[in-house]
Amino acid sequence: MPQPQPSVPMGAGALAGLRVVDLTQMLAGPFCTQVLADHGAEVIKVEAMTGDGTRVTGPFCADDTLRDFGGYFQSVNRNKQSIAVDLKSDAGREIVRKLIDGADIVVENFRAGVMERLGLAYETLRETNPRLVYGTVRGFGDPRSGESPYAQWPAYDVVSQAMGGMMGITGPDRDTPTKIGPGVGDTVPALMLCIGILAAVHRARETGEGQFVDVAMTDAVLAMCERIVYQTSYTGTVPAPEGNRHPLLCPFGLFRARDGHVSIACATDAFWAKLAHAIGRPDMATDEDFATNAARVRNAQQVIDAIEAFSKVRSKEEIALCLGGKVPFGPVYTSAEIFDDPHYRVREMLVEVEQPGSATPVRIAGVPIKLSATPGAVRQRAPMLGEHTDAVLLAAGYGKQEIVDMRAAGAIR
Known part of the structure; x- marks a missing residue:
């Protein structure tokens, strides 16, 4: 029996054929569109004439004299x-409108109202592209879904971590809320936006x-901290940092x-029994003071003291030699240890x-979602900034002289 033929070229990625106009900057928006690009979507990043602000954010390679972008930009804008x-020019706005008319998806993370002032509101764009999926990620969401009293507040990762409840349960003690190390206040909302966009694309195809x-970045962080909601609702208590x-x-x-710390997670009594034997405390x-999870929670300090002994x-x-493979366990790694671990290779x-601009290649984090x-x-x-301007505009139907004229007029770079 003949096998069905693939609908996309081999190696193209599951999202091959999707076109994305990316009007995002910084971290949350670019992280979302990079996930789409990693899986084969064509992503056209529309930048200001001066470029995404993260282009000037290092670190830079020591021998990089070009400095078009550093590690931050490289890490979230591949593919x-x-x-x-120039979105302030009529020609620039017309270019973006034309690209969006031929796209499946547009993603932006401006403050609410910016796209409306540019004449590129969702309601305007859908008039000529009714199948368009329009994705946004903002600190406090878009008024279309419920106008937050903070809708016009600018926000970054540290703000959404704070207001979404994450910092309020993180820290060494109840009086010391602490920022999570990576920018999860940006990247988690980005992943949720990616899921929403793909759900909407599926619907649009039907x-x-x-x-x-x-x-909203704050909403996504709260959803990730779901435990604080039911704890407060069920018990009336307000969770605090727990070290x-x-x-x-x-x-x-x-x-x-x-030489550091390790993580151990015995969520079941069966795992605890294995751990107790492994540490020499069968x-x-x-x-009865330790055999069940409820008992161990009551006597937590004694459990901790026994493990740390x-x-x-x-x-x-x-x-790792004692516990690896027996109970849920992992050493707390530095980035140097991650680079040396065969798992990541x-x-x-x-x-x-x-x-x-550098003679030496660099390494960035790979694609964590594995499709067979x-x-x-x-x-x-x-x-690089504007590296594909000519190619994208030629593919969109602009003539070579039109491109020359627009560049001379300062509408494109």
Whole structure:
């Protein structure tokens, strides 16, 4: 029996055939569109004449004299094309409108109202492209979905982490809320926007009708911190920072090692029994003060003391030999240890790309979503500013002389 033929070229990615006009900057928006690009979507990044603000944010390679972009931009803009357009000019706005008319998706993360002032509101764009999926990620969402009293407040990762409840349960003690290290206040909303966009695209393919997809950074962070909502609702208590412990599970957190820390998470009594034997305390597997999770939560400090009596005199590697594969366990890695770990090499999570202006390639994080038939990939480095302006405009139907004239007029770079 003949096998069905693939609908996209081999190696093109599951989203091949989707065209995205990317009007985003900084982290949340570019992270979302990069996920789409990793999986084969054609992403046209529309930048201001001076470029995305993260182009000037390092770090830069020591020998990079070009400095078109550094590590920040490289890490979240791979697999994209860049065109530089003056959106304050009539010609620039007309270019963007024409590109959007031929696109499946547009994504932006301006403050609410900016696109309306440019004449590029969703309601305007859908008149000529009814199948358009329009995605936004803003600090406090778009008024179309419910106008927040903070709708005009600018926001970054640290703001959404604070107001979404994440910092309020993170820190060494109840009085010291702490920022999470990576920009999860941007990247988690970006992933939720990506899910929303793909859901809307699926619907548009069935009905021919696009829709507006709105994610507030604060909403996404709150959704990720879902436990604080039910804890307050069910018990009336207000969760606070818990250090490296868990309020409902024990042991579940970080423990001192001779050369750092390790994580151990025994969410079941069966895992606890294995851990108790591994640390030389089999008596604690059957003692009624420790045999059940509820008992261990009540006696958490004694549990922690018993584990750290074992762990603090051993290195992370030695503990891994004792616990790895037996209970949920992992050493707390530095980036240097991540670079040395074979897991990340075999999973292709440290990918080498060209850095324009430098003789030495650099490494960025790879594609974490693994598809068996149409895998995503890092196909090309991040683009230089306006690197693809001519190619994109020629493909959109502009003539060579029109491009020359628009460049002379300052509408494009």
